[in-house]
Structure formats: structure tokens, C-alpha cells
Amino acid sequence: MNFKKCVRCGCFFSSVDEVCPNCSPKDNFEMSKLKTFLVNQVEEASITDIIKETGIEESNLNRFMNNKNFMKDVNKEKNNIHFNL
Ligand SMILES: [Zn+2]
Known part of the structure; x- marks a missing residue:
């Protein structure tokens, strides 16, 4: 089996x-x-905004x-939401 580095x-x-x-x-x-963040965002958020909002490392x-x-x-999921509006 192959070993991978996390x-x-x-x-x-x-x-x-x-x-x-x-x-x-x-x-x-x-x-x-x-x-959740990407599906619900109204405008396209920048990477910096996403990091700030979600706390996820770059x-x-x-x-x-x-x-x-x-x-x-x-x-x-995004399309589903817009479809249902
Ligand atoms: Zn790990």
C-alpha cells in the first residue's frame, strides 16, 4: 500500500x-x-473575505x-436555490 503525506x-x-x-x-x-458560505453569498467574495468569514487557512x-x-x-446547490426563488 502507498503511503501519503497528509x-x-x-x-x-x-x-x-x-x-x-x-x-x-x-x-x-x-x-x-x-x-454554506459560497452557496449563500450574494456577491462573489474574494479569497481574503472567505478566509475572514470562515476562518479557513488559505x-x-x-x-x-x-x-x-x-x-x-x-x-x-446554488442553482437549486435560485431555481426555487
Ligand atoms: Zn493529518
């Missing part, structure tokens, strides 16, 4: 994920926080924003 804490672990099992709950928590934030599946989820 992008959050730097520890080595064996998994297909980017983060170790210790950090995965933090990742999930921040992703749902970011998702490196993690960039990682989430580059996550295609995550962003697809965000856009899907």
Missing part, C-alpha cells in the same frame, strides 16, 4: 484521501462551512476550491 498535518498515512483520518473530520467540517481553502467535485456540489 496535506494538513504532514503525517504519513495509507489511504486514497488527501488527508489522514485525524484531519478528515476537520476537512469535512471546513468544507461544509465553505459550501492553503486549505485553495485545496477545496480546486476540488472539482466539491465545486460541482456547491454550484448544484
